Amino acid sequence: MSVTDDELDMADRIRDTLDSPATQRINFFVGTQHIDSQGFQQVSRAILKWLWGFREGVAVEIGETSKSAAPAQYLYKDDRFTFVIATFGRTPDQRGAMVHECVHAMIDIQRGSPGFTQPMNEAAAYIAGALYFIYATGRPIDPATQHRLAQPSYAKANQIALAISDKPGAAVADVDTIQLVNAVVQNPTYSNIRRSTPVWANGIFDPTYLFPRFRR
Ligand SMILES: [Zn+2]
Numbered sequence: 001m002s003v004t005d006d007e008l009d010m011a012d013r014i015r016d017t018l019d020s021p022a023t024q025r026i027n028f029f030v031g032t033q034h035i036d037s038q039g040f041q042q043v044s045r046a047i048l049k050w051l052w053g054f055r056e057g058v059a060v061e062i063g064e065t066s067k068s069a070a071p072a073q074y075l076y077k078d079d080r081f082t083f084v085i086a087t088f089g090r091t092p093d094q095r096g097a098m099v100h101e102c103v104h105a106m107i108d109i110q111r112g113s114p115g116f117t118q119p120m121n122e123a124a125a126y127i128a129g130a131l132y133f134i135y136a137t138g139r140p141i142d143p144a145t146q147h148r149l150a151q152p153s154y155a156k157a158n159q160i161a162l163a164i165s166d167k168p169g170a171a172v173a174d175v176d177t178i179q180l181v182n183a184v185v186q187n188p189t190y191s192n193i194r195r196s197t198p199v200w201a202n203g204i205f206d207p208t209y210l211f212p213r214f215r216r
Contacts, residue, residue, distance in 0.1 A: 003051075004062065006086040011047050011060040013089040014081070017098050018044040022135035026099070027168040030124040030177055032113040036169075039106040040099075046079075046109060046204055056205040058105050062086050067189055069147055072097050074104040076200040081105070092136045093145065100129035105204075112199035121199050122190065123180040126153050127172065130161035152183040 017023060018040045027036045043058065050057030059080040065073040071094075073082045081101055088094050103125040112121070133141040140162060143154035156179055164170035184190050 006062050007060050008051070010062060010083055010086070010089065011051060014060065014098055014102065015044050015047055017089065017095045018102060020136070022132050023099055025135045026128050026131050028127065028131070028164050029169070029171040030120050030127065031116055033107065033116045033120070033124060034113075035103060035106070035124050035128050039110065040102060042109050043102045043105045046105065058204060069149070069189060072101050074101045074108070076104070076108050076202060079108065079204040092133055093141055095136065096129040096133040096141060099132040100125040103128045107199065108201045109204050110201070111203050112201040116199045117195070118193050118197040118199050119181040119184045119190070119195055120177060121201075122153075122184040122193065123177055126157035126180060126184075127160050130154070130157040131165060134161055134165055149187045149189050153180065153187060156180045156183050
């Protein structure tokens with residue numbers, strides 16, 4: 001399948017967002033997992049590899065997501081972003097959602113750190129999105145503008161982001177991580193995620209492409 005102009009534009013928009021001063025300032029830990037500009041640059045390079053046609057890249061697609069309410073998604077198995085709307089990423093809250101999905105790609109590339117779980121992956125993504133919005137606009141995102149089911153996650157992520165903003169390398173307090181994890185697992189959108197679900201991170205280099213009959 002060939003890449004469309006809309007998908008090339010989206011890839012540029014993600015890489016511009018990753019290179020922006022607001023994203024570069026994001027620097028915190030959830031548990032043992034570091035979310036920082038080096039990790040975001042890994043994602044940027046992985047998108048570039050896909051543009052160049054390398055197998056170990058991260059793809060960008062315009063299409064339907066598996067969750068009907070989600071405008072954007074990262075698929076760990078396919079190493080691919082999917083965006084429903086071709087123009088997505090033109091507003092700060094949409095770029096915050098892009099940063100959220102880029103955290104998932106970063107953790108997939110890094111295969112997650114020890115003890116890191118899938119709800120902590122979501123928590124880290126919400127915090128990164130909240131920090132992006134604060135650094136890009138100077139104020140926290142209004143949870144009321146977000147999907148009803150996601151509002152508790154946005155509210156808690158805002159509270160955490162305000163506490164750790166401009167503290168490079170800050171560790172999110174365990175009690176805050178637990179409260180955000182609770183908001184995630186109580187959201188029916190994440191009905192496939194339990195508190196103990198291991199992180200969905202299998203790396204982006206897929207050696208099975210050398211042996212196509214082993215591909216699923
Ligand atoms: Zn997510």
